[in-house]
Amino acid sequence: MDDTHMQIGEVAARTELSLRTIRHYEETGLVVPSARSRGGFRLYTETDVARLMVIRRMKPLGFTLEQMRDLLDATDRLESHDPLDADEREVLLERVRTYRQDAAEQVEKLRVQLARAEDFVATLGAHLERNAPSARL
Incomplete structure (x- = not known):
């Protein structure tokens, strides 16, 4: 870089x-x-x-500062020029995989929340359309 x-x-x-x-x-x-x-x-x-x-x-x-620190430590060590033995590399990779899985689960929860929020906005829009003064003509 x-x-x-x-x-x-x-x-x-x-x-x-x-x-x-x-x-x-x-x-x-x-x-x-x-x-x-x-x-x-x-x-x-x-x-x-x-x-x-x-x-x-x-x-x-929703990751905590400690979790951020842990993930950054793992990625720093994986990208370091310091040699890692195979076991240590696998442990670090597993930590990254776990964070990736946790992030994917959180993204899915956010998608559900977003879909519900969009439904709510649409419901309010329909309510306004039904009750707008021009609809009473």
Whole structure:
């Protein structure tokens, strides 16, 4: 990935996260700026942005900060240049598979909720159409 550094404002715009949220994730150890400017400003890389996007995608699915940390740890270790033995690799892959399955289940629940919400909107629309002044003519 590109090693170009971005300040937190650009990262916030790219990830659609607030500055406060990014700082919170930094305080909790989920993301660490890759560098600091001479003036002490946080500097981030594309890798940091990708990490924040994983966090942003996990949040609406109800994952906790600890679960986010656990998944990021597993993916970091899998993508690391440090050698892993076959057993360790399989354990990490199983952790990722479990998170994938949990995410898929949450997405399905959200689909059901969305379908119910759309039905509700349609019901209200039908009610308005039946009771609009022009319908009484």
